[in-house]
Amino acid sequence: MRERPEDFDEGLLRTALKAWGIDAPALTYAPVGFGDFHWVAGDRFVTVADVRRRSYDALRAALDTAAALRGEAGLEFVVAPLRDAEGATLRRLDRRYAMSVFPYEEGRPGEFGDEQDADERAAAIDVLAALHGTPPPLPTPVSPVQPAGRALLEGLSRGDDGLPWLGGPYSEPARDLVAGHARTLRGALEEFDRLAERPGEPVVTHGEPHPGNLLRAGGRLLLVDWDTVGMAVPERDLWLVAETGDDLARYADATGHTPDQGLLRLHRLRWALDDVAEFVQWFRAPHARTPDAEVAWRGLQGTLELLAHDG
Structure with a gap:
């Protein structure tokens, strides 16, 4: 998205990034894509999703799948999320937002x-x-055939x-x-x-x-x-x-x-x-x-x- 999310405290990112072993990074907002919000933190690419628009559990399943395609199936073209210290690919920031972390390519x-x-x-x-x-x-x-709306x-x-x-x-x-x-x-x-x-x-x-x-x-x-x-x-x-x-x-x-x-x-x-x-x-x-x-x-x-x- 070109605009930052409303009423969002970037301090939540700095705290949550510690779970990936990233301490007090300099965050740069990246106005790219349409739907999610993105920041660059050194050699990491941080994505924040509004989980009111999409189920947290569904998003986590998708990210877990990508991680498995890269790590277990060995598909090197998959830019997959990194797992945090607890093995999670997605982490809640508050009731509205959740974040994932990727290698910066x-x-x-x-x-x-x-x-x-x-x-x-x-x-x-x-x-x-x-x-x-x-x-x-x-x-x-499973991707449903019918349109979501x-x-x-x-x-x-x-x-x-x-x-x-x-x-x-x-x-x-x-x-x-x-x-x-x-x-x-x-x-x-x-x-x-x-x-x-x-x-x-x-x-x-x-x-x-x-x-x-x-x-x-x-x-x-x-x-x-x-x-x-x-x-x-x-x-x-x-x-x-x-x-x-x-x-x-x-x-x-x-x-x-x-x-x-x-x-x-x-x-x-x-x-x-x-x-x-x-x-x-x-x-x-x-x-x-x-x-x-x-x-x-x-x-x-x-x-x-x-x-x-x-x-």
Whole structure:
């Protein structure tokens, strides 16, 4: 996130970092990503998550999975959380926030939406093939097929979400925008339900292997941000990387699995529907006209336009 969390005491970080053997570090806020908050503490990268938005137990299971993929399965491209003195990958700071600590990797990150050339896509597909072929560690959660905000999306598609939008300056514009796309949402949900009936064999998936989570460091391709790791069909990852038939053929040659076009479409739709639900929840809650809110507003506009065009 570009802005620091509200009413957050950075002193909580300094105290908690002692559990990782890091004493009185100089903390530098890193305005990167969208969703969590980040600091650099020497050679460590500190992430703070708002566990009101996501279950603490679910986040801990995801981080434990990443740690096992790196430590036990030996996947060196996994930038995994470090365990504290008690063996934990996630530590509560207060009722709202929890933190995790990662090694700080020097490298060249991408951005969500960046275009990748054929060589970059090939490298990412090779990483995904290795991940998908790895037996799942015990903590690996199951990624649900249905969008997290399905009930909300159903209401929006009928134009009867039932709650006032009084959170801030984007509330009424967002409500008008979504109301104008009710038919678009209804069509997307209907198509999603048809595609969700397709069979598929689950594997360990990252969930968000877009260019913003790929780090090129010293000739290596690293995969960061494992909050969404889970068991799902391979297409959950592949739709974000594969652009051509050659890309899909490379994956099939490496794994023996021919990607299913319907499942690729399913997960493209799920991503968009998840984004709509998340942005709507943002704008119905208290907010101000901030850089992060502006990013969310552009995201809502762009996602609804994409759904309308694809439909």
